[in-house]
Amino acid sequence: MSQEERAQAFVGAFQALRAEVEKVIVGHGEIITHVLTGMFAGGHVLLEGVPGLGKTLLIKTLAEGLELSFSRIQFTPDLMPADIVGTNIIVEDADGRKHFQFQHGPIFAHILLADEINRATPKTQSALLEGMQEGSVTVGGASRPLPAPFFVLATQNPIEMEGTYPLPEAQLDRFLFKLRVRYPALEELNAIIDRTTRSRQVAVHRVMSGPTVLGFRELIREVPIASHVRDLASAIVMATHPQWELAPDVSRRFVRYGASPRGAQALVLGAKVRALAEGRYNVSADDIKALAAPALRHRIILNFEGEAEGVDTDTLIAQIVERVEATSAERKEPFLR
Amino acid sequence: MAHPLPIENLVWQVGRQVRLRRAEHAGVRGAFWGAAVAALVLVFKGPLGALALGLAAGLVAAGTLAGVAWGLARRVGAGDAARVADRAFALDDRVATVLEWAERPDRTPLVDALVADTLARVRALEPRRIVARVLPREARWLPVPAVAGLLLLLSPPVPMPAGGLPDFLPSRGEEEREGRADSTLLEERTRPLAREPLKRAMLEERDFAQRAGASGAASAGDLAAIFKDTSLSGRRPDFNSFLKKGDERLKLLERVDRLPDLQSDFTSTAYKMVFRKSKALTSGLRPDQISPQKLRELLEEMERLGRKGGSWSGEAAEGMEALEGGQTDRALEAMQRALDKMRAMDEAQRSGKGLRGGRERDRGARGRDRGRGEGVGPEDQDFGDFDGLLPGRGRSPTPKGEATSRLRSTPYDAGVEGESRRGRKDGYDTNLTGRGSPMGSRLQYLGVIGQYRKLMEDAITREQIPREYHDQIKGYFQALDER
Numbered sequence: 001m002s003q004e005e006r007a008q009a010f011v012g013a014f015q016a017l018r019a020e021v022e023k024v025i026v027g028h029g030e031i032i033t034h035v036l037t038g039m040f041a042g043g044h045v046l047l048e049g050v051p052g053l054g055k056t057l058l059i060k061t062l063a064e065g066l067e068l069s070f071s072r073i074q075f076t077p078d079l080m081p082a083d084i085v086g087t088n089i090i091v092e093d094a095d096g097r098k099h100f101q102f103q104h105g106p107i108f109a110h111i112l113l114a115d116e117i118n119r120a121t122p123k124t125q126s127a128l129l130e131g132m133q134e135g136s137v138t139v140g141g142a143s144r145p146l147p148a149p150f151f152v153l154a155t156q157n158p159i160e161m162e163g164t165y166p167l168p169e170a171q172l173d174r175f176l177f178k179l180r181v182r183y184p185a186l187e188e189l190n191a192i193i194d195r196t197t198r199s200r201q202v203a204v205h206r207v208m209s210g211p212t213v214l215g216f217r218e219l220i221r222e223v224p225i226a227s228h229v230r231d232l233a234s235a236i237v238m239a240t241h242p243q244w245e246l247a248p249d250v251s252r253r254f255v256r257y258g259a260s261p262r263g264a265q266a267l268v269l270g271a272k273v274r275a276l277a278e279g280r281y282n283v284s285a286d287d288i289k290a291l292a293a294p295a296l297r298h299r300i301i302l303n304f305e306g307e308a309e310g311v312d313t314d315t316l317i318a319q320i321v322e323r324v325e326a327t328s329a330e331r332k333e334p335f336l337r
Numbered sequence: 338m339a340h341p342l343p344i345e346n347l348v349w350q351v352g353r354q355v356r357l358r359r360a361e362h363a364g365v366r367g368a369f370w371g372a373a374v375a376a377l378v379l380v381f382k383g384p385l386g387a388l389a390l391g392l393a394a395g396l397v398a399a400g401t402l403a404g405v406a407w408g409l410a411r412r413v414g415a416g417d418a419a420r421v422a423d424r425a426f427a428l429d430d431r432v433a434t435v436l437e438w439a440e441r442p443d444r445t446p447l448v449d450a451l452v453a454d455t456l457a458r459v460r461a462l463e464p465r466r467i468v469a470r471v472l473p474r475e476a477r478w479l480p481v482p483a484v485a486g487l488l489l490l491l492s493p494p495v496p497m498p499a500g501g502l503p504d505f506l507p508s509r510g511e512e513e514r515e516g517r518a519d520s521t522l523l524e525e526r527t528r529p530l531a532r533e534p535l536k537r538a539m540l541e542e543r544d545f546a547q548r549a550g551a552s553g554a555a556s557a558g559d560l561a562a563i564f565k566d567t568s569l570s571g572r573r574p575d576f577n578s579f580l581k582k583g584d585e586r587l588k589l590l591e592r593v594d595r596l597p598d599l600q601s602d603f604t605s606t607a608y609k610m611v612f613r614k615s616k617a618l619t620s621g622l623r624p625d626q627i628s629p630q631k632l633r634e635l636l637e638e639m640e641r642l643g644r645k646g647g648s649w650s651g652e653a654a655e656g657m658e659a660l661e662g663g664q665t666d667r668a669l670e671a672m673q674r675a676l677d678k679m680r681a682m683d684e685a686q687r688s689g690k691g692l693r694g695g696r697e698r699d700r701g702a703r704g705r706d707r708g709r710g711e712g713v714g715p716e717d718q719d720f721g722d723f724d725g726l727l728p729g730r731g732r733s734p735t736p737k738g739e740a741t742s743r744l745r746s747t748p749y750d751a752g753v754e755g756e757s758r759r760g761r762k763d764g765y766d767t768n769l770t771g772r773g774s775p776m777g778s779r780l781q782y783l784g785v786i787g788q789y790r791k792l793m794e795d796a797i798t799r800e801q802i803p804r805e806y807h808d809q810i811k812g813y814f815q816a817l818d819e820r
Contacts, residue, residue: 003446004453222445226434228420281451282438284429334471335355335362336417 016207020065027188041269043176044152059153064204068110075120081127114154118164132174178298223272225283237264248323254306259299266295352413354468360408369475371400372482383494425467431455608683649675681798
């Protein structure tokens with residue numbers, strides 16, 4: 001199969017998977033696209049939204065559409081790291097001899113739904129760190145690889161603060177995208193009511209296997225990106241740093257810490273998936289701009305002034321992107337803008 | 338893999354369009370500056386003659402050509418042109434990516450697909466102008482030098498001032514007279530002005546009587562003839578007598594203290610004015626460095642102000658005496674005392690609802706005596722019947738509030754309880770409660786608070802307490818009074 005054919009296959013598979021998810025989930029088209037983008041880019045996705053918007057259902061449906069193992073952990077304050085990664089237990093064999101045997105935790109699945117991740121203690125949250133970054137977990141001194149592809153989809157509720165443990169920055173940085181699930185529009189709400197209050201259940205077909213997903217991940221990394229598009233991504237990430245000499249005023253005023261290099265990686269990888277999903281073989285500046293918010297919103301830490309003035313991170317990122325583009329245009333002569 | 342020809346062609350065409358637009362842009366700028374210089378040249382049309390016209394035209398042409406040449410000569414990068422093409426034809430950075438990746442050694446197999454896709458799209462494009470015309474700022478102002486040049490061209494030559502410095506050599510004038518002897522017309526026109534010997538400026542006392550003549554006979558050209566029939570003609574102005582008699586206005590000017598000081602802020606008080614002057618006089622100087630004259634002026638000023646209704650005239654007079662005796666130290670001390678009194682009075686005037694009540698203020702002289710610290714004692718304290726100061730009097734007939742039950746119930750807390758005492762003078766006896774109650778302290782609260790209040794007022798008057806704290810301190814004592 002030629003690369004062009006593989007690329008076309010990816011476009012088809014992406015659209016098919018999206019269509020399967022949309023059979024169940026009404027609206028949230030952008031969220032579904034970004035979740036799939038995160039999965040094919042090889043990252044993990046954090047979904048944030050108030051209860052009842054279908055976050056968990058979206059992830060469950062996605063798992064149903066893939067021929068992959070799925071497990072769900074409901075995070076609670078008394079959840080322990082061993083409840084996630086597993087533990088060594090003493091077992092007795094047929095000869096009566098006792099030995100330790102590793103009992104796999106729910107993390108050993110292709111798709112892991114970490115529901116309400118901010119309800120667990122930081123110690124338990126950190127049990128996910130190694131798995132998310134390295135694709136393996138260490139239990140009792142032995143490192144155990146997680147199945148590939150390994151894809152964590154976590155949810156959290158932004159309004160309930162009591163009894164929650166906000167994710168530390170290191171944990172947040174492990175997520176490729178942070179997506180904000182908004183309330184549906186009126187038409188979407190009507191469609192949800194119609195679809196979910198009927199007796200007939202919608203069947204979701206499996207459209208993709210694990211090896212296919214891994215193959216597409218390889219293909220995505222081959223998508224070329226022009227240097228000026230890459231420079232735009234770097235400039236956007238750098239512009240989130242208030243210390244940068246060319247940082248826009250909004251960053252200097254409201255940001256304490258900017259996005260990490262992981263943010264730039266997320267931006268470019270996500271842009272490659274987006275380009276290929278649209279049937280393009282190259283990354284454009286529009287891809288970078290479209291993914292700036294989901295890739296950077298959880299990597300920017302506002303300063304006191306930003307918090308006090310209730311600055312919205314998405315608005316801030318939009319202003320930063322606009323300023324970066326304007327600055328690069330100002331440097332060129334009028335005919336080349 | 339080389340760049341496909343259609344893509345290269347597209348980039349070349351876009352680059353050409355950019356160069357042309359740039360040449361237009363630079364040509365207009367060059368034309369503007371050329372026209373500006375040409376207009377300047379046309380100003381000198383008279384001396385330059387026909388050469389000016391040619392020079393002006395040449396300058397305009399040269400400026401335009403130079404701009405166009407510069408615009409055409411500058412290269413346009415292929416990457417830049419590709420990006421312009423991508424934006425103009427909505428190719429999503431395909432052309433720029435192909436140009437960059439097609440010949441890279443680390444190109445991925447997907448690049449071939451990209452090249453093929455881009456090629457197909459570029460072939461489908463219809464050629465059109467994609468680079469917009471950008472006019473420089475100078476384009477708006479181009480008519481100004483053009484019209485100016487045209488006007489200068491059509492108008493007669495601008496007259497040029499004759500150059501050269503006047504010749505001061507005496508022999509030169511004689512040579513000229515000799516040289517021009519044959520031309521009377523020229524001599525008439527250029528006759529040098531008769532040189533009169535310069536007179537030294539002298540101050541002369543003019544005697545108008547002489548000029549008018551004792552007999553009053555008028556001579557030709559005599560100004561006194563104008564006044565021939567008036568009484569003024571024979572009067573001789575006597576400025577000395579005018580000055581001796583003095584004009585009322587001049588007298589007014591002599592009295593500096595009556596003149597309004599237009600530079601001073603009339604919202605500030607006399608005390609502030611004097612204080613500023615004293616600071617200006619004494620700041621950074623030792624007593625022996627202070628100007629006695631200025632100190633005397635200041636003391637006189639203070640003495641004058643004291644006479645108007647203050648009580649510091651004595652101190653000011655004492656200071657002046659000391660100054661007469663050459664004792665600057667003592668004069669400064671007296672000035673300081675007078676200043677303190679001024680400040681006290683100023684404070685009392687500004688805080689209308691001050692700690693001293695209206696009745697006390699009404700007492701006038703007695704109040705001033707107390708201000709000097711005389712006869713102050715618990716028995717002398719008269720707290721008057723004005724509102725808000727005493728329990729049992731005025732608007733608040735009962736003591737405000739009771740000591741809290743916590744004070745009574747907890748033996749480890751110390752507190753002060755009071756009870757009003759009726760008599761010739763109302764009082765408020767205090768008892769210490771709590772753990773310290775066996776000490777048996779019985780002080781007359783109002784007597785004590787009166788003393789402390791007096792001390793507070795003195796301290797505010799005499800010591801360098803920041804102005805911002807004055808109200809706070811007074812508020813504290815006010816709160817004690819209300820209690």
